[in-house]
Amino acid sequence: MNSLQKKIWGLALIVLLIMTASWISLIYYNQKMLDQYNNILERYLVMNEITSVSQQTVTSLNNYILSPSAANYELINQNKKEIETMKNEVIEFKNVENELALTNYVNLIDSLIETVDRSLFFQSEAETEYSMSAFREATHVSNYISEMTLTLIDLELRTYDVFYRGIINQSEELKQLGIWLLLSIILVLLLFTYWFSQRITKPVEKLTSAANALSRGRFDLKVEVESKDEIAFLAMTFERMRVSINNLISEIHHKAQLEKELQQNKLLLKESQLRNLQSQINPHFLFNTLNTLSKKAYMEGSEETSDLLVSVASLLRYNLKHLDKPMSLYDEVNVLQQYIDIQKSRYTDRLRFYTDIDESCLGIKIPGLTLQPLVENAVIYAVEPLEDGGTIWFRIRDDGDRVTVEVEDDGPGMTEEKIQEILLEKLDTEGRQSTGIGLNNVMKRLRLFNGSDDVMSIESNVGSGTKVIIHLLKERRNEDDQNTNR
Structure with a gap:
């Protein structure tokens, strides 16, 4: 039964x-x-x-x-x-x-x-x-x-006269009791019948509602029926079907997203290669010329000029060769230091650069030429326009499953509208950057590299400086993007 x-x-x-x-x-x-x-x-x-x-x-x-x-x-x-x-x-x-x-x-x-x-x-x-x-x-x-x-x-x-009268009264009371008892039984039976019918019809209504939702394409609504009969078994079967269809749709959407990101990655690579080609003006001749100038400056006793030329040559070589490859955070920090050395020769005491680096984090991978555009953006907006120059703080710290990199300056800051334009990829500041790699480009490459949209945040107020924060996953979610970048 x-x-x-x-x-x-x-x-x-x-x-x-x-x-x-x-x-x-x-x-x-x-x-x-x-x-x-x-x-x-x-x-x-x-x-x-x-x-x-x-x-x-x-x-x-x-x-x-x-x-x-x-x-x-x-x-x-x-x-x-x-x-x-x-x-x-x-x-x-x-x-x-x-x-x-x-x-x-x-x-x-x-x-x-x-x-x-x-x-x-x-x-x-x-x-x-x-x-x-x-x-x-x-x-x-x-x-x-x-x-x-x-x-x-x-x-x-x-x-027994009182008893006789009591019998008569009890007979009348018994009659009234019978009437009230009958009414009470009818009421109890009606309430119990309503409760019993609800126990059957409610699960059927929920199952019908779930079936209508599935027919309209709503596969995200869980089918829940609280009963212990055949309707519960039917609801469980509906739920399994919903989960299977929902997983299939999610898989299709995920594959479509991967395909879209792959196409974006290919376009970014082509754009980076094009800009790379545009920035290369006979690189071997340029490197040889810089090396010759460095040696000549060293022989003439201008060791500072020689070191500056070496830093410029190393920076150009890194930018031209490693733009489309994942590099270690250690290499990126070294290239950043060379860039700061070059900028200090230009701005002297106007540029104040401080670092706080957790060296245990330097082994993780990061897209090539990621840190320099962030610092370069701070130099352009927080140091160059000001007569007294400015201060830049560069920090790397371990945050559990990710590594956080911060670039903070004491420049003029920016409005919330401009921050949202940058984060929503509506603004590109590349026109004033010598590398040709803007914040939007860095953010796009980090999103593709990590397989996540949560890669960058900006904290700033007008007149109180700007802090750009990037989040690097220790274990990337999208291995296909990783292989593509390689």
Whole structure:
């Protein structure tokens, strides 16, 4: 038997139990009142029977005196036994209200039996006068019993008058109780039936709603049904189907996103290669010329000029060869230091550069030529326009599953609108940067490299400097992009 059938049979069983319990309660209550009424009626009947038997005893005794025979004698004994039995029953009727009267009544019965026995004794001894005297006494006792019976019945009637009225009132109350009980049972059954129907229809409604959502293409809504029957099994099957379809759609979207990012990566690479080619003006000749100038400056005693030329040559070689390759953060920091050396020769004391580097983070990979554009942007906007120059802070720290790089300056800052334009790739500042690699370009390459959009944030207010923060994952999410960059 399945769960829905069990619920239906359970409802029928509960209804049957409620009706049966109500019927049994009413029958029991009614039978209890009937037993009390029968008990009182039996008391009256027994007392009336005692009066009748006592009179029959006296009559039988008179017949025996007139015509002594075994049959008449046997009839007297039978009457005596009956009155003795009823006397024992009357003794059980004793209570506080009738104790004295009932005791006298029992004594009268004993006197009647004793007087009858004495009359029989005198009759057997042929003492007719004494026998008749005992007979007359038995007659008087029988009359007393009859009167006493009426007295006891009248006493019983007065005693149980309240009880009779109570029975009438209880009958009326029982009738009203039956009506209210019937109404209560109907109400309880209606409420229970509503609750029971909700237990069945609610899961069906949820399942129907989920099916409608699936038909409209909403595969992100979880199918939840709280029941323990076939509907729950059907809902679980729907949920598995929804998850499978949703996973398939997510996989398709993911593949489409990967394809889009791959195309963007290819376009960026082509753009970088084009700019790289545009920036190369016979690089070998330029490197050889710079090396020759460096050696000549060294031979002429201009060691500072020689070091500057070496830094420029190394920086150009790095920019031309490693733009489209992932490099270690260590190499990027070294190239950045060469760039700062060149800029310090230009701005002297106007450029103040401070570093705070966690060397344990320098082994991770990063797209080539990522740090220099950030610092170069700070030099252009925070050092170059100001007469007293400016200060740049460069920090690298370990943040658990990622490495955070910060470039902070004390320049004029920027508005929130400009920050959003940069982060939303609506603005490119490459026109004033000698490398030709703008912040947007750096952000795009980092997003492709990490496989995540959360790669850069900017904190700035007008007049209070700017802080550019980039987040480098220690383990990249998109290995395809990593291989492409390589």
